[in-house]
Amino acid sequence: MSSDLHHLDISAASAGLRGGKFSSRELVKSCLNQIQKHNSGINAFLTLNEHALEEADQADINLPLGGIPMAIKDNFLTQGLRTTASSKVLDNYIPQYDSTVVEKLKKAGAIILGKTNMDAWAHGSSTETSDYGPTLNPWNTGHLPGGSSGGSAAAVRADMCTFAIGSETAGSIRQPAAWCGITGFKPTYGRISRYGVIAMASSTDSPGPLTKTAVDASTITSLLAGKDPSDATTIPGNYQKILPKNGKKLKIGVAVEYLLPQMKDEVKKLIREAAGVLLRLGMSVEDISLMDPNYSVGVYTIVQRSEVSSNLARYDGIRYGLDRSHFGEEAKRRIMLGTYTLSSGYYDQYYQKALKVRTMIIEDFNRAFRQVDLVIGATSPGPALKVGASRNQPMFGEMEDILVEPSSIAGLTGISVPCGFVDGLPIGLQIIGPQGGEESVFRVALEYQSAVDWHLARPSLT
Amino acid sequence: MKYVPVLGFEVHIELATKSKMFCGCPADHFGKSPNTQTCPVCLGLPGALPVPNSRAIEWCIKLGLALNCEVNLFSKFDRKNYFYPDLPKGYQISQYDLPFCKQGFLDLSSGKRIQITRVHMEEDTGKLQHAVINDGEKVTLVDFNRSGVPLVEVVTEPDFSNTQETSEFLKELQQIVRVLKISSADMEKGSMRLEANISVRPENQSGLPEYKVEIKNVNSFRFIKKAVEFEILRQTRILESGASPVQETRGFNESKGETFSQRTKEEADDYRYFPEPDIPPFSFEVDKIKEWQSQLPVLPIQNRLELMEKYGLSASNAYIISSNDTMRTIFIRAAEIGEIAAKTLADFLVNKKYGTRFPDSPSELIKLVKSANSVQSEESVLLPVVSEIIAQNPEAVASFKSGKQQSIGFLIGQVRRRLPDADPSATQKLIMDNLSGKSS
């Protein structure tokens, strides 16, 4: 039993700890062994917490996450533990304070194992833009894990931790979750505090969990959600509970525009199969039409680059970190594009227009959510791409994230759950709900995972 | 050709709130040891987020209301992007197209109206200190205690014609801020900062000139007046010589009494403003604005109007008396007693006839005015002047003697020009006595 402790999800690990079947130290040790064995091959962790075992010894297992080992994406500030956002600019940066998410996790008793790799500054969907080398996909190390929370997704799938925290600006949780075959949840914008998260695109950044099951994602979300006096954009309240199974009959819409022409038939088939599962579970399923997701790519690119150009201005190397010469290609490209789109004369043409289209996208979703309760589709056009796929492709992320950008721009909630394999690599099903629709998103994800076992598959690591 | 100045102001006022604009650090930074009042937010550390100070916003809007502004019911913050070592985030949180308040005005004592373009909220920057350390190494140090202190910016239209108007406006603004108790508006401490925008155009030409000179970092009313006057003259001379002044920022050398070039602007700055995504926009209820309006204290202009309308004072006397709370209170209470005409009381106060010690009470003021006036009704004071006036005005004397009674009024007037406080009836009696030969 104890040799496979790292396989456990949060529910099982907590039950084991509280039932006295094993100690937090054993659980943490099991994950650390996994990291020791496989991190050199996968490169999921950038920095390890040297005190993890001591903290495990002192863990209060009666706390909600007491003694549970977990990983944190390296753009969340951790007091005293190096935080780089995978950029050499912050190579030596030791934060003076904890992000709200980290503070809440510590209070809930979680044991932080370390910080996970990501695209530098979260700029990307491959983890290839990390200044510390790419993370590789645990299913096939010739492939990418997705990004930007690629390190967190790979760490969970490689059983290096019980769960991980990531952040999503447009797909950065759901897309790597899909490529690595785990559950990734993006809450409504403002549901979880951004305080202490190195800002990428402030108006869409949303922290969220990467987990082995939808139940775990709901557990973590309920612990992290809520108004934060340090983040003016957080929304009050939590979601109450996951909707009960015997509640109202849910109407599911399959977004036909999200079954892209360039998409592999096998992917489309898996989405239709997943819709069939939901139908058998007693939900109604119908095809619906949404605005062409290509429009979202344009809007997202402009808004995100603009905000990036401003958010990265503070990294001047005067007070902390290294100087600007350490910025990578992708960051420089985004700063330049964002500076351009905000320049006088261009602002109306780009940023203002993007905001107008953003409003139209929100209205389009509002219309869809009058017709159905939730929208489903593929998380990503296909399975994980090969290492090197993002190189020299500035719009790589946008094209891979095309199916998650619209809901991000609209601030919606959504989840990606594994729904099958193509070419031996996992495919993700995304379930999108309206703002504040966490209760029904989780209900559908839970019911789906009670009917299938795609989320239980794990790669054999070599 | 005659040239006239085109003159407007930008005034920054640091609010005296307990905490800073976007974090919990104390806002009172004056004289505190460097970098002792900072936190991740006002240091611009990674991940830190601004949370707006609602008291500061209330105060900004109240100042706008006191300046007769319209309040934008929908408003927001914007980022003003630029690099400077005292600006830790690489942008300043300010307001761009939707300031909290817009389109107000302030009336001068002459009745001239100065238009207020906008009153908006922003955050102050840190402070640079140039120093020499250790072995003579020259360094620039940054103190972030001031970083993030709430700052209100009041922008006027270029409506001023001269420095008399600017001085009155600026003093009035300072008074309003103090009456509202939102800032000490102390210029020496930098809690009120003035920036003048000056250009000069030919009188017969309308529209704005193609250049604009900003005068910055002048920290007293007296010096800004001197700087503006110097600048008007300097620019006029350049224009008269056929050249055009350059667009630039100038400082003021207090000892030389001259402005000097600090930075020329080849092009307009591009601050790449965009809506601050970390702070949701604001919607204000009309009732809330009405409530704030109703909470405004009595403003200097209202005091002035009261003095003019109720007590019949001239605009300039009303301005002087209302500028001083003690003077105003004593004046009103003494006038209410009714023993002495309000105008006489006002003249007495404005001309400082009380001497070196200001009267403690209305009754003391009345006593002082009476005794002062009684001096002027004393023959020993009046007679020499009366005799002299009679001697100097033989025509009026002749006219009086020929029966034109109104000529006596002219003579009394002449005496009172010399002795403004001469008691009219005592003077008349002395003149009559003199002309009828009763006097010795």
Ligand SMILES: [Zn+2]
């Ligand atoms: Zn602070």
